[in-house]
Amino acid sequence: ASSSSRCSPWKQRRPYGINGRRTMHQSIRQVSFSGWCPLNVRCAKADSQRKPAKEWTLMDNASNLLTSLLNGGSMGSMPIAEGAVSDLFGKPLFFALYDWFLEHGPVYKLAFGPKAFVVVSDPIVARHILRENAFGYDKGVLADILEPIMGKGLIPADLETWKVRRRAIVPGFHTAYLEAMVEVFDNCAARTTEKLEKLLSIAEDNNMSHIELDMESEFSNLALDIIGLSVFNYDFGSVTKESPVIQAVYGTLSEAEHRSTFYIPYWKFPLARLLVPRQRKFQADLKVINDCLDGLISRARETRQEEDVEVLQQRDLSKTEDSSLLRFLVDMRGEDSSTKQLRDDLMTMLIAGHETTAAVLTWAAFMLAQNPSMISKVQAEIDSVLEGRRPCLEDLKKLQFLRLCVAESLRLYPQPPLLIRRSLKPDTLPGGHKGDPAGYSIPKGVDLFISLYNLHRSPDFWEEPEKFNPERFLTRKASDGITGWAGFDPTKGQGALYPNEVMSDFSFLPFGGGPRKCVGDQFAFMESTIGLCMLLQKFDLELRGSPEEVEVVTGATIHTKAGLWCRLRRRQSCTLSIES
Numbered sequence: 001a002s003s004s005s006r007c008s009p010w011k012q013r014r015p016y017g018i019n020g021r022r023t024m025h026q027s028i029r030q031v032s033f034s035g036w037c038p039l040n041v042r043c044a045k046a047d048s049q050r051k052p053a054k055e056w057t058l059m060d061n062a063s064n065l066l067t068s069l070l071n072g073g074s075m076g077s078m079p080i081a082e083g084a085v086s087d088l089f090g091k092p093l094f095f096a097l098y099d100w101f102l103e104h105g106p107v108y109k110l111a112f113g114p115k116a117f118v119v120v121s122d123p124i125v126a127r128h129i130l131r132e133n134a135f136g137y138d139k140g141v142l143a144d145i146l147e148p149i150m151g152k153g154l155i156p157a158d159l160e161t162w163k164v165r166r167r168a169i170v171p172g173f174h175t176a177y178l179e180a181m182v183e184v185f186d187n188c189a190a191r192t193t194e195k196l197e198k199l200l201s202i203a204e205d206n207n208m209s210h211i212e213l214d215m216e217s218e219f220s221n222l223a224l225d226i227i228g229l230s231v232f233n234y235d236f237g238s239v240t241k242e243s244p245v246i247q248a249v250y251g252t253l254s255e256a257e258h259r260s261t262f263y264i265p266y267w268k269f270p271l272a273r274l275l276v277p278r279q280r281k282f283q284a285d286l287k288v289i290n291d292c293l294d295g296l297i298s299r300a301r302e303t304r305q306e307e308d309v310e311v312l313q314q315r316d317l318s319k320t321e322d323s324s325l326l327r328f329l330v331d332m333r334g335e336d337s338s339t340k341q342l343r344d345d346l347m348t349m350l351i352a353g354h355e356t357t358a359a360v361l362t363w364a365a366f367m368l369a370q371n372p373s374m375i376s377k378v379q380a381e382i383d384s385v386l387e388g389r390r391p392c393l394e395d396l397k398k399l400q401f402l403r404l405c406v407a408e409s410l411r412l413y414p415q416p417p418l419l420i421r422r423s424l425k426p427d428t429l430p431g432g433h434k435g436d437p438a439g440y441s442i443p444k445g446v447d448l449f450i451s452l453y454n455l456h457r458s459p460d461f462w463e464e465p466e467k468f469n470p471e472r473f474l475t476r477k478a479s480d481g482i483t484g485w486a487g488f489d490p491t492k493g494q495g496a497l498y499p500n501e502v503m504s505d506f507s508f509l510p511f512g513g514g515p516r517k518c519v520g521d522q523f524a525f526m527e528s529t530i531g532l533c534m535l536l537q538k539f540d541l542e543l544r545g546s547p548e549e550v551e552v553v554t555g556a557t558i559h560t561k562a563g564l565w566c567r568l569r570r571r572q573s574c575t576l577s578i579e580s
């Protein structure tokens with residue numbers, strides 16, 4: 001679709017947003033019911049609900065002045081979200097970026113003290129940055145934050161290293177590997193359900209019909225066990241036990257997250273490592289994990305066998321005890337990579353694959369737990385496909401509604417909600433928007449946020465964007481102004497199992513796009529589908545309180561402030577004998 005055909009009168013749209021912290025439910029209500037006019041024409045109701053003009057604080061004025069002085073006219077007529085700084089306090093950044101997106105349009109500049117960020121919420125512009133001119137940008141501030149943790153792993157790697165490592169790693173996610181991993185997903189999810197069944201039995205002995213627990217923490221343990229086994233054949237066993245390595249992994253993940261939300265790179269000051277207790281703990285945690293990973297790498301190297309190489313070349317994983325990615329990297333590429341590089345790769349996948357999947361499961365559970373009829377629909381599908389069995393790959397193809405629930409959760413809660421880039425040379429973004437028919441110029445060194453959250457909730461591309469409607473992926477038409485969902489027909493159980501950025505022409509890109517797209521996308525989709533499947537096969541789920549009580553915070557991913565507290569019951573309606 002040409003970008004000009006999608007041009008919309010942004011300025012006419014209702015400015016939207018409320019001050020202070022907002023819960024996810026409030027955000028949903030705001031957009032769904034407060035009079036957004038689908039024809040993009042200003043309507044009376046929308047006007048009457050405009051938020052009052054924002055009063056600028058001294059900080060806003062100082063921030064704008066500084067931004068104008070330092071960045072001023074360098075990006076031509078690009079709209080500026082002025083007076084924005086004070087809005088940033090007390091709510092996650094991506095919420096504020098959404099408000100300004102509705103107010104200023106799909107490409108705007110965020111005045112932020114000495115820095116200006118360009119915020120992109122347009123599919124064609126996102127496609128340009130991620131795919132067409134992918135090597136004109138790097139990961140900017142994200143690489144600075146992650147380099148001390150992931151070294152030269154794929155996410156922060158410089159271009160030269162990235163090219164070599166990407167070529168080494170991507171073949172590791174071959175179809176036979178994904179098939180073999182389904183068993184790992186099953187076994188780990190079974191551990192979780194067994195644990196929950198035990199807890200329920202204890203509750204039932206005490207005449208209680210349900211248990212209350214924080215599902216976010218259960219999903220976090222599940223995702224950690226899966227990533228440990230599938231990437232380096234190490235059983236964290238975190239669903240059932242605590243260990244120093246698990247503690248260290250959680251410590252490191254939390255530091256990575258803290259760094260991504262903190263504006264001053266405190267970790268770069270050499271003395272901080274010695275003096276600040278938090279930094280000392282981080283260094284100690286990192287050492288525990290690095291020692292563990294080095295041990296696993298040496299073990300894999302010592303047990304390397306020529307026969308294994310042949311088996312892997314034939315992709316016949318049924319003949320090997322260890323089908324992990326580490327085994328693939330050591331056996332197939334062992335000679336090419338230093339221990340340090342392998343360790344960086346493993347650490348990157350541990351972090352990239354853990355928190356994201358845990359968050360997808362959390363928000364899928366959050367949405368489903370508010371929709372008992374959807375849970376029943378998912379359960380009916382699971383019962384009819386599995387008849388009490390554990391799922392295998394063939395079953396996944398038939399669990400269409402469940403797969404769409406996972407995709408829809410990723411639409412509403414993309415993990416991460418923002419992609420970060422910095423321009424390496426001057427560029428011109430695709431134009432066609434109101435006020436910039438020619439496209440904005442981007443000088444070298446500009447930091448950009450591509451907001452997946454905004455793209456996935458854009459009223460221009462999604463009908464009732466805030467509504468959880470898994471079946472929207474079946475009905476979307478090319479006439480929506482984009483290419484449509486060509487190639488996605490999950491009803492036939494063949495072809496792509498999940499919608500992606502190519503089919504949606506970059507209006508749905510939960511795994512990014514272009515050369516830096518996630519290497520674990522199919523892995524993660526399948527893992528999340530199986531995790532949910534095995535949970536809902538056995539249990540009914542409801543929120544303990546109201547959705548408004550689930551406060552949202554964000555670091556690298558979107559998660560809850562105090563856990564996703566749910567009530568879990570044995571399924572009443574389940575008449576099938578379900579194997580344990």
Ligand code: HEM
Pocket residue numbers: 154155166231348349352353354356357360414415416419420509510511512513515516517518519520521523524525528
């Ligand atoms: C639901 C779970 C997941 C989500 C939502 C997700 C999302 C993403 C996204 C959006 C990117 C692109 C980042 C960017 O362009 O800046 C990315 C990159 C990446 N992801 Fe994932 N991911 C998930 C699971 C995984 C898993 C399971 C693995 C590995 C086992 C993994 C490994 C990576 C790596 C290595 C990259 C960097 C790729 C590169 O720069 O070449 N991810 N992921």
